Amino acid sequence: MSLSSAGKVYAEVLVDVANGQNGALSLDAALTQMDRVIEATKANSVLKRLFANPTLTVGEQDKVIASLTKTYQLDALVDRFFKILIRRRRMSILAEVVEAARDLSARQGGALLGQVETPAPLAKEEILELAKTLQTRLGKRVVLKERVVPSLIAGLRVSVEGKTIDGSVRGKLARAREQLVSQI
Numbered sequence: 001m002s003l004s005s006a007g008k009v010y011a012e013v014l015v016d017v018a019n020g021q022n023g024a025l026s027l028d029a030a031l032t033q034m035d036r037v038i039e040a041t042k043a044n045s046v047l048k049r050l051f052a053n054p055t056l057t058v059g060e061q062d063k064v065i066a067s068l069t070k071t072y073q074l075d076a077l078v079d080r081f082f083k084i085l086i087r088r089r090r091m092s093i094l095a096e097v098v099e100a101a102r103d104l105s106a107r108q109g110g111a112l113l114g115q116v117e118t119p120a121p122l123a124k125e126e127i128l129e130l131a132k133t134l135q136t137r138l139g140k141r142v143v144l145k146e147r148v149v150p151s152l153i154a155g156l157r158v159s160v161e162g163k164t165i166d167g168s169v170r171g172k173l174a175r176a177r178e179q180l181v182s183q184i
Contacts, residue, residue: 004096006090007097007100008100010085010090012104014081014097014101021077030077030078031098031102033072037068037082038094040068050064051091066079112160113142114131114158116158117146117152117157118148118152118156119148120148120150122146127144130158131144138160144158151170152171155168155169
């Protein structure tokens with residue numbers, strides 16, 4: 001997902017506020033709570049339409065947030081953050097904000113950000129194992145995002161901080177083609 005500048009700005013605010021709460025809800029816990037709301041919104045078409053509906057008043061959307069806060073036992077920080085997004089008509093970028101906040105937090109913690117592309121989804125354990133292997137190789141913690149690219153056929157392609165390792169069948173076929181062409 002390409003992140004909007006608005007998503008990044010809200011993420012910076014969220015990270016700053018969450019990190020500034022001594023002993024209160026951690027950023028990871030806040031993001032986990034937000035993930036639950038994102039998943040609920042994806043799974044519930046009515047909820048999705050409510051946040052996307054520009055004719056709904058802020059008060060009506062606040063009532064939805066109050067219900068979600070109660071249902072999912074959301075922390076006051078998350079509740080307040082959602083209300084800010086609603087007042088600014090930005091609830092639609094919540095997933096972007098969460099992704100950008102995770103990236104920012106990882107960078108602040110000294111981690112390298114990367115992406116693994118595969119033809120089919122990997123299990124979380126496989127992504128964590130790959131990140132661990134890359135950490136050993138690169139000497140820094142690596143946080144990977146997954147992107148499914150069916151055209152890779154098999155294998156995977158990993159990019160970290162601008163460097164790419166292409167172990168996909170598609171990449172191998174492209175390299176073989178280049179070798180054959182160069183020999184002609």
